[in-house]
Amino acid sequence: MSGGPIRWVGSRAVLVERDTLDEVLALHAYLLDRPLPGQIDLVPAAKTLLIKCDSHRNAARAHAAVHDIHAPPIEQADGKTVEIEVVYDGEDLETVAELTGLGVDGVIEAHTRQTWRAAFSGFAPGFVYLAAEDDTLDVPRRDSPRTAVPAGSVALAGPFSAVYPRRSPGGWQLIGRTDARVWDIEREEPALIQAGDLVRYKAVDRLQREQGDETTARAEAPDTVAKPALEIVDPGLQSLIEDLGRPGLSHLGVSVSGAADEAAARQANRLVGNRADDAVIETLLGDLTIRARGDLTLARTGADTQATIDSERGPRTAPLRAPFALHDSETLTLATPQRGLRSYIAVRGGLDVPAVLGSRSHDALSGIGPEPLAAGRVLPVGAAGPSHIVGAPEPTTLAERDEDKTVALRIVLGPRDDWFSPATRARFTRQRWRATEQSNRVGVRLDLDTDNDNGAALERDRDGELPSEGTVPGALQIPPSGLPVLFLKDHPVTGGYPVIAVVIAEDLPLAAQIAPGEAVRFAVVDPDTLAPIEDDQDDGRPPAEESP
Structure with missing residues (x-):
């Protein structure tokens, strides 16, 4: 090898x-x-x-x-052959025809005459990279990715073809559409296509049915859930059920997901005596109202918010980062945060909702897991036993802002920092960035700090495209715009833009609490000691090593 x-x-x-x-x-x-x-x-x-x-x-x-490691070659897997019917009317079909010089009919003929090999999964569940037999249809991604690609879109990028399993962002060239459900959580095998399978595309004039996104969970009917339980009165802007996620499923294109601020979620569970991986409520920007069915013990952590308990005896304040009682029929309402973005609510005994692929987390990119909470949803609470020992009040897990109210995140340069000049890498860490309103659980989109006249987007030092490769939470991907995207827990499994640096795992909870408009600055650290590296043109490690 x-x-x-x-x-x-x-x-x-x-x-x-x-x-x-x-x-x-x-x-x-x-x-x-x-x-x-x-x-x-x-x-x-x-x-x-x-x-x-x-x-x-x-x-x-x-x-x-x-x-x-000298891995021996593997035999071609005896996978199944999957036929996918396609209507070739994609928005980029004529562009691909021009790029390849084949014309529209030639593109369709080249796409349908060859057998495509399922190589690996990535980006999203059910999104499988299908390798071509030749380079006839090898085309680059779009310069500007679409914010939403329809489910069932058939696309090309580099030497691969793929079918988008659900509506999602994407930068591949769209040449057609299919009604094949390449991902269906209700099937025994959710992925229609798996590594080693062979795929043949078939041109058709019309599809049997329109493609649509798969639903992944059903709300419990309020009258079917016995006490104890939590009833959602008002979910606020967005409230989700999260736990510590579903690691180890990247071969299906499934990201880890889980609580965006894992430290705050763990703290909430710890305060009510739960296991660290019990499900909690993650709510964005407050305004959540919940009602107790039965006498419950709760804790709330994360963003600094005021919270009020309303009962027949009048209102009282619910403490932050300490256990408290919520009695039968009482309601808890969270206000808008004074600092931070996401709040977490744990209930003693945990939220007893069904797991999907081993986790109770909602994955915003794939749609896997319990649906976002809606008014009237009733969440069963698990049984609490002697082992559920409540804890004492704890300090905040939020990051301290520096003198100019900037969130400082520690990073390790790479793996693709060599796509940028030393001067660009230095500018990346020396200038401030601003979180935009286009941020979500997939990632924090950053823009230039308008208070800094010297700020500039990042320019690559090399041409060409980076083949899609695996990525991690905390990765700072640089698209052609030169404006970084900081991946959070629901990031795609693979990405096609160079990653200049990665926020260390210890600072990911801080990144999850960055609100739109807040300023961010990055500091390079040594990965072994986490000590600051003054010269941010050097990551403190030897260059990438060559294998023997």
Whole structure:
């Protein structure tokens, strides 16, 4: 097996480069069969394999161990053949025809005559990268990604084709549409296409039915849920059920998801005596009102908010970061945060809602998990036993702002900082950025700080496209606009824009509490010690190493 660079991705993951897709898949198969210590997930891509670990120590071990792995080639899997009917009327069909010089009919003929091999999953559940037999339809992504691509869109990018499983952002060239449900959580095997399968596209004049997004959960009818329970009176802007997520499913294109501010979610559960992975309510910008069915013990953490309990005996204040009682028929209302963005509410016994793929978390990108909470939804509460010992009040987990009210996030440069000049990397860390209103659980979109006249977007130092590769929460992806996107818990499994740096895991809870309009600054640290590195043109590590 040929060697390639091994790059750090933050402090808990490494990116291994290989020359071919077959070599990537061979290494992937090897590590699935012989996992490294602390290995929690693998993300194969076109020419890279991302190895995620549970700690920096184990990531460092993986970084060293990969040098000595010589994975044997794998046999072509005996996968099934899937036929997908397509109406070729995509918005980018004529663009692809011009880029390839084939004309519209030639593009359709080239797309349908060959057999496509399912190589790996990424971006979103059910989104499978299908490798072509030749480079006839090798086209670049769009310069400007669409904010919403319809479910069932058939697309091309580089040497791959794919079907978008649900409505989502995307930068691939759209050439047609299908009604094939490539992802359906109600099926025993949710993914229609899996690695090793073969796919044939068939041109048709019309589809049997229109494509639509899959629903993933159903609300409990209020009158079917016995006490104890929590009733949603008003969900506010957005309220979700979250736990610690569903790691280890990247092969299906499923991101970890889970509470955006994991530290606050853990704190809420700790205060009411729950397990760390019990489900909690995550609410955005307050204004949530809930009613108790039965006598309950709650705790609220995260954003600094005022909260009022209304009862027959009159109103009282609910403490922050301390357990409190919410008696039968009493309501709890959260005000708009004074600081921070997301609040968390845990109830002693945990929220007893069905798990989807092993987790009770709602994934905003894929739609997997319980639906966003709506008025009238009643959430059963699990039984609390002697082991549910409530805790004492705790201090805030929110970040302290510096003298100019800026949130400082620590980063490790790479894995693609070499796509930017030293001067651009220095500008990235020296100037302030502003979080925009287009931010969500997928990521925080950053813009220039209008208070800084010297601010500038980031320019790449090289041309060409980066093949899609695995990514992690905290990754700072730089699209063609030059304005960073900071990935949060519902980020896509793979991405196609260079990642200049990764926010360290310890600071991800701080990133999740950045409100629109707040200023952000990045500071480079040593991944081993987390000590600041004064010269932000140097990440304190040797360059990406070549395998023997």
